[in-house]
Amino acid sequence: MNRQVYLDHAATTPLDPRVREAMLPYLCLKQGNPSSFHSFGKEIKDDIEEARRSIADILGVRSDEIIFTSGGTESDNLAVLGYARKNQKHGKHIVTTKIEHHAVLESILHLERKEGFEVTYLEPDRDGLITPEQVEAALREDTILVSVMYANNEIGTILPISEIGNRIQKWREAHSRPELVFHTDACQATGYLDLNVEKLHVDMLTLNGSKMYGPKGSGLLYVKRGIKLEPLQFGGAQERGIRPGTENVAGIIGIAKALELVQANREAESERLVHLRDRLIEGVQRTIKKTRLNGHTTNRLPNNVNISFMDIEGEALILYLDASGVYASTGSACTSASLDPSHVILALGLPYEVAHGSLRFSLGHETTEEDIAYVVETLPPLVEKLRALSPVRVDEKYFV
Amino acid sequence: MNHKQDPVAGTKGDVTSHDKAKSWFYSDVVKDHFFNPRNFLHEDANEADYNAIGKVGSPACGDELRVWMKVDPATEQIKEFRWKTFGCGSAIASTSMASVMVTEGEGMTLDEARKLKPQDIMERLGGLPQRKFHCSVLCDKALRDAINDYYRRTDQFDKIITEASRIIDPVSKVTDKDIEEAVLEGAHTLELVQQKTKVGIGNPGCLPAVEELIRFYKEKYFG
Known part of the structure; x- marks a missing residue:
């Protein structure tokens, strides 16, 4: 029997057993509707508010600034569409980057195509970085929203959110533009980086339960007090009417517990994973020629390894790895219905063949030294085999 | 007007199995050809050994395929069909299967090979998901490109069928x-x-x- 190595934590994380324990009562015993007036409902309402407070403490914000949603996609949509629609009288210009998650990018694209907004898409450098100067240069008198992710989901590059936020804050004050707000998608950063909102200078922040060993279908959006959003759905007063619908109680309890656990352990876990991450990178580079590490070498999530294996197509390698018990992923071609190569790798200024050959290994809690050693040992013959089949020879200027 | 799409012969829906109960994965035949590809061109082979060469696609569109054939000038049967593919699992498997089909028995004549349809290849593979259909079209196109190349090299220009767009x-x-x-x-x-x-x-x-x-x-x- 092969070893089974799951290296797709950036796609989703397994549920932490401690989170599961915390959720269980809400899936069977505690079943009231939090909006009901009887004591069943009241007790659950209190538990939700307790969860909200615990999250607010970690982010360094007030409880009423947390809105629970169904996940990262909804939070991003609510931030982008909700803010833009509600505040368009103050301007219809948005600034974002070419490497955002599709939940942000597609929302913004929709505003651009269908609702008359103008958008500036910032180009990252070859490592995936965006500078505060780039953001500032894109700001206009009619800019109302800037959305830049905390860390990229494909290549793991950590963006200088605190510096960008600081720059936006200063510009806002200098230009008397209180309507200009800054949103960040922090889904990939949750387990590893500081989420203190004040330090980050952000006005809205997206988190997703299923990327932090919490339940799928849980998420939240931090929205600074005073910011008005147009709801995306209607029919109730839950979440201050901004996100109506009966609360996903077990999900809310779960995301609160998950956030508490990953944030309490984030420094130790980061250190452990940086070590494993670098062993994997070093191991691949030592045993396989003609590869490229995509993303920044040091400003990088502790759990992300993204490597292009030149001359071969990512999906084929994923399937060969799968047969050996290694579960990785590709942002490339055939796995997505669109058949398009990764928009992130292309945005770095790399050619299609480099994008098509990129694989993402994302590490997590249960990843061990033995797992990494197994991957390093398994990969070379598979890459060799696919290269023998391939007619493509990528220019060596793209190796590193 | 009929908005309902008929199922495509040889395909198996999108990412579900035919009964929609399970996520689709490769058929055993596809897997066999993917993990044990037949007839691919080894690194050390010499292009001059072949009398027809075809190419289609580019990495920009996600797949690139090159084929090399040995055609018997007396019978115009395909005696050898070698290939290299940059592409996903389906692309590799369907090229491998096509290489088997055109060289089976005495080998197809060029006329027969030209009539090979993508869904013939897919049926032999036990089906591909609909959005992987283009993978098997690719080897069909490379094959026809190589057939044209053979006719060009043998001065049979009247037999070349080009597909210029209008x-x-x-x-x-x-x-x-x-x-x-x-x-x-x-x-x-x-x-x-x-x-x-x-x-x-x-x-x-x-x-x-x-x-x-x-x-x-x-x-x-x-x-």
Whole structure:
């Protein structure tokens, strides 16, 4: 029997057993509707508010600034569409980057195509970085929203959110533009980086339960007090009417517990994973020629390894790895219905063949030294085999 | 108008199995050809050993395929068919299967090989998901490119069939090739082809020609 190595934590994380324990009562015993007036409902309402407070403490914000949603996609949509629609009288210009998650990018694209907004898409450098100067240069008198992710989901590059936020804050004050707000998608950063909102200078922040060993279908959006959003759905007063619908109680309890656990352990876990991450990178580079590490070498999530294996197509390698018990992923071609190569790798200024050959290994809690050693040992013959089949020879200027 | 799409012969829906109960994965035959590809060209082979070469695609479109054939000049049968593919699992498996099919027995004649349809390859593979259909079209095109190359080298110019594109709708600049691609990607009605290509939207006069082409390509590829 092969070893089974799951290296797709950036796609989703397994549920932490401690989170599961915390959720269980809400899936069977505690079943009231939090909006009901009887004591069943009241007790659950209190538990939700307790969860909200615990999250607010970690982010360094007030409880009423947390809105629970169904996940990262909804939070991003609510931030982008909700803010833009509600505040368009103050301007219809948005600034974002070419490497955002599709939940942000597609929302913004929709505003651009269908609702008359103008958008500036910032180009990252070859490592995936965006500078505060780039953001500032894109700001206009009619800019109302800037959305830049905390860390990229494909290549793991950590963006200088605190510096960008600081720059936006200063510009806002200098230009008397209180309507200009800054949103960040922090889904990939949750387990590893500081989420203190004040330090980050952000006005809205997206988190997703299923990327932090919490339940799928849980998420939240931090929205600074005073910011008005147009709801995306209607029919109730839950979440201050901004996100109506009966609360996903077990999900809310779960995301609160998950956030508490990953944030309490984030420094130790980061250190452990940086070590494993670098062993994997070093191991691949030592045993396989003609590869490229995509993303920044040091400003990088502790759990992300993204490597292009030149001359071969990512999906084929994923399937060969799968047969050996290694579960990785590709942002490339055939796995997505669109058949398009990764928009992130292309945005770095790399050619299609480099994008098509990129694989993402994302590490997590249960990843061990033995797992990494197994991957390093398994990969070379598979890459060799696919290269023998391939007619493509990528220019060596793209190796590193 | 019929908005419902008929299932495509040889495909198995999108990402579910035929009964929609399970996520689709490769058939055993596809897996066998993917993990044990037949007839691919080894690094050390010499191009001069072959008398017909074909190429299709580029990494930009996700797949690139090259084929090398040895054709017996007396019988015009394909005696050897070697290939290299940059592409996903389906692309590798369908090229491997095509290489087996054209060289089986005494080998197909060039006339027979030209009639090989993508869905013949897919049926032998036990089916591919619909959105992987283009993978098997690719090897069919590379094969026909190599057949043309053979005729070119043997001065049989009258037998070369080229597929130059022509503009069908001058407003949207949509060509017959674009319509062919749309049909291959599963758009089998005028509405679906229009969604993909915008053909005829500002120029309804060209629609009868478009409908005729859709019929032609459906017939050609899906029989």
